[in-house]
Amino acid sequence: xxxxxxxxxxxxxxxxxxxxxxxxxxxxxxxxxxxxxxxxxxxxxxxxxxxxxxxxxxxxxxxxxxxxxxxxxxxxxxxxxxxxxxxxxxx
Numbered sequence: 873x874x875x876x877x878x879x880x881x882x883x884x885x886x887x888x889x890x891x892x893x894x895x896x897x898x899x900x901x902x903x904x905x906x907x908x909x910x911x912x913x914x915x916x917x918x919x920x921x922x923x924x925x926x927x928x929x930x931x932x933x934x935x936x937x938x939x940x941x942x943x944x945x946x947x948x949x950x951x952x953x954x955x956x957x958x959x960x961x962x963x
Contacts, residue, residue, distance in 0.1 A: 884892070915923055948955060
């Protein structure tokens with residue numbers, strides 16, 4: 873076997889690959905879960921609640937940040953302040 877992966881001799885012989893594959897299949901659990909969305913990796917059921925909570929937190933953060941930005945823009949508009957002009961005068 874060579875250090876150069878492009879050489880034909882860089883691969884393991886087929887019997888060795890078969891043996892290693894059988895060993896790995898015996899040790900690693902093979903789950904046939906289907907992903908929720910095309911292209912997603914299937915998620916083990918154990919992690920599903922944590923992933924849903926994380927997704928909810930991320931979505932809430934994004935929506936909350938947008939809402940605060942809009943509210944600040946409305947307040948500045950009501951006060952007649954243009955943030956772009958303030959930046960030019962101050963800088």
